[in-house]
Amino acid sequence: MVDSEGRFVFTIAAIMENPSGEILLLKRSAYKSPVNIWDIVGGGVNQFEDPFDALSREIMEETSIKSYDLIKAIDVFSDKHEDNDIPEMIGITFWCKTITKEIYLSDEHTAFKWLKPKEALAISEHPVVKRNIERFIHEKKRLGLEVE
Amino acid sequence: MLKPLFSVAVTAIIEHKSDNKILLIRRSNTSVDFPGYWEDVGGRLKQTEIPEEGLRREIQEETGITDIEIIKPLTVFHVYRKGIETAENELIGISFWCRTNTKKVTISSEHSAYQWVDPEEAFAIVDHPVFKKYLGIQIAEKKLIEKTIMAK
Numbered sequence: 001m002v003d004s005e006g007r008f009v010f011t012i013a014a015i016m017e018n019p020s021g022e023i024l025l026l027k028r029s030a031y032k033s034p035v036n037i038w039d040i041v042g043g044g045v046n047q048f049e050d051p052f053d054a055l056s057r058e059i060m061e062e063t064s065i066k067s068y069d070l071i072k073a074i075d076v077f078s079d080k081h082e083d084n085d086i087p088e089m090i091g092i093t094f095w096c097k098t099i100t101k102e103i104y105l106s107d108e109h110t111a112f113k114w115l116k117p118k119e120a121l122a123i124s125e126h127p128v129v130k131r132n133i134e135r136f137i138h139e140k141k142r143l144g145l146e147v148e
Numbered sequence: 149m150l151k152p153l154f155s156v157a158v159t160a161i162i163e164h165k166s167d168n169k170i171l172l173i174r175r176s177n178t179s180v181d182f183p184g185y186w187e188d189v190g191g192r193l194k195q196t197e198i199p200e201e202g203l204r205r206e207i208q209e210e211t212g213i214t215d216i217e218i219i220k221p222l223t224v225f226h227v228y229r230k231g232i233e234t235a236e237n238e239l240i241g242i243s244f245w246c247r248t249n250t251k252k253v254t255i256s257s258e259h260s261a262y263q264w265v266d267p268e269e270a271f272a273i274v275d276h277p278v279f280k281k282y283l284g285i286q287i288a289e290k291k292l293i294e295k296t297i298m299a300k
Contacts, residue, residue: 005192005193006155006193006195007153008153008154008193009152009153009154010152010154010156010240044151045152045154047154047235047238048233048235050226051226052224072285072289073220073222073224074220074221075221076199076221076242078198087151088195088196090199090240090242092224092242135220139220142296143292143293
């Protein structure tokens with residue numbers, strides 16, 4: 001490489017909202033770091049994959065939701081992996097809406113919850129997840145929408 | 149398993165706080181990709197750089213502007229540099245909506261000209277397909293927010 005250009009893992013994630021104004025949290029399983037935390041939907045973009053295709057694929061794999069509307073981008077985040085040999089990660093989170101109620105989890109997660117944003121904020125332990133939810137609340141307020 | 153890796157670019161639609169005009173800069177005629185095209189400010193992230201840092205660095209390098217308020221990300225885009233579809237040319241870009249109070253612009257050697265224009269006018273001038281797409285998103289999002297403010 002001719003310059004100091006970085007190479008990164010890229011993550012794409014969604015705050016998935018239902019018609020009741022609740023958002024979807026998924027509990028990560030014990031074998032996928034960071035373990036056992038409440039997370040939002042999302043995952044890594046594959047090589048040669050369009051990021052929006054990656055978002056649909058991750059949503060489908062992790063929740064079985066096939067149909068959703070993409071509202072807008074809400075947050076960008078970055079994270080260093082615990083293992084220094086693994087490259088840094090950059091990610092973006094979108095606000096999405098779905099009318100699908102049925103969730104079928106993959107083996108990456110052990111539980112799910114639909115929660116009001118402020119309840120979701122209260123139980124989220126991971127700084128990136130917390131910030132994503134805060135940005136979501138901020139964007140809703142900017143549009144004059146109520147947030148419980 | 150080998151992790152997929154990408155170059156990551158950050159770009160900024162810079163809006164002036166007083167007149168809401170946005171900044172367009174023109175790529176030099178010797179650019180490898182899109183020579184002579186009007187575009188927004190931006191570039192690739194360096195290793196260990198976080199997106200907001202890289203964005204501020206690129207804005208300063210390409211325009212001299214240092215007072216920047218980052219409003220929000222707008223979208224992601226996916227391109228292959230030089231149009232060559234290999235992993236090493238694969239790039240994911242994040243476009244941001246930014247605001248400034250600075251009007252004076254000092255362009256670098258990568259660009260040949262600049263102008264401040266109304267967003268709708270910019271949309272008409274720009275023919276870079278990727279930029280046009282997220283400029284459209286910025287215009288639509290701004291309208292929605294303004295509608296909310298007007299309603300209050």
